[in-house]
Amino acid sequence: MARAASRTLVGMWTRIPSSSLRVTGADRVDFVHGQMTNNLRAAPTPGLVPCAFLNVRGQIEQFARAYKRDQDVYLHLDAGQAQSLAARLRRYIIFDQVEVHDVSDELRTVHLWPGAALPGWQADGGDAQTFELAGSTVLAGRVNRTGAAGVDLHYLARHEAAVLATLPGAEVPLTELDAARVQGGIPDITRDALTGTLPQEVGLDLSGPLPAISYRKGCYVGQEIMARLEARGNARYHLARLNGPGRWEAGAEITADGKVVGQAGLHAGPGSVARIRKELPDGAAVQVAGQPATVALIRTHA
Known part of the structure; x- marks a missing residue:
């Protein structure tokens, strides 16, 4: 990552495959708050809250970043996720005054890596900001995709050429962003399966x-x-990194001593993130789809 790190000084940005929903209506905040894992009500306006939408077994169905704004709640999701989340939300509308709009075709998103200077973005401002850029109104959020906070920039697809022309530095491919987030121990719920x-x-x-x-x-x-x-603290798996020279698909089985001990995420750069059994120590040797790899534990914030 030495080459990427040096380029961050002059700015880098990457297009993010995305889908998105707008939830409008008088009950929008309470309605979305009642479906997601995080506390949208407590967020400022404008504000940004990462969250998951779960099934009855507590398993993740979608991961989203929810932007709380004056007129709507904007849900930014990975590509291909908006339709299923929209269907889920609409099933729960009973007496709520809300409408769910799929705006995936209307919007685009890029991520500006840490250190990139985005015109109009206030580095000491809130996590969600709206401002004028290239003659149009854009939405931006402070998002960690590499191990340090960068900025997700959301804009209308019809304004893409003008917006991209204002961005600092160089466009880099999604593969470089994936390599940086793996190094930083950051999961991508959809891309990592x-x-x-x-x-x-x-x-x-x-x-x-x-x-x-x-x-x-x-x-x-x-x-x-x-x-x-929370009460029992007994999740048997946690997030770790896998380092290995081979390449494997997201979702590949991880084995140790012939037993399945987890699943790997998307291979990028040095390896991948992984959902892996907690008892495996740092440096443990494992196999991923028949290829050797080692476990690297991720430092937590607790």
Whole structure:
């Protein structure tokens, strides 16, 4: 990553494959708050809250970043996720005054790496900011995709050429961003094939690299499982890194002594992040899809 790190000084940015929803109506904040793992009500306006949407077993169905704004709640998701989340949200609309709009085709997102100077972005400002750029209104959020906070920039697709022309530095491919986030121990729930897992197992707990849970908010789908895990602290897996020279697909089985001990994320750069059994020590030798790798534990914030 030496080459990438040096280029950060002059600015780098990467296009993020995305989908997105807008939730409008008088009950929008309470409605979305009641579906997600984090505390949207407590966020400022404008504000930004990472969160997950769970099934009744407490397993992740979607990961999103929720932007709380004056007129809507904007949910930024990985590519291909908006349609299923929209269907889920609409099933729960009973008497709520809300509407769910899929705006995936209308919006685009780029991530400006740490150190890139985005015109209009206030580095000492809030986590979510709206400002004028290239003659249009854009939304930006402070987001950690590499191990340090950069900026996600959301803008209308029809303004893409003008917006991109204002960005500092050089565009770098998603493969470089993936390599940086693996090095930083940051999961990407969809790209790493981590849906269907518990948030505490993949770095979304309060001490993890991507905290997206509040244990003090009201009920939501899967909340009972989250409360049990908080009380007992007995998740059997956690997020770690795998280092290895081979390449493997996201979701590949990890084995040790012939037993399955976890699953690997997308291989990029030095290896991948992984959901792996807690009893495996730092430096443990494992096999991923028949290829050798070693476990590197990720420092938590607790």
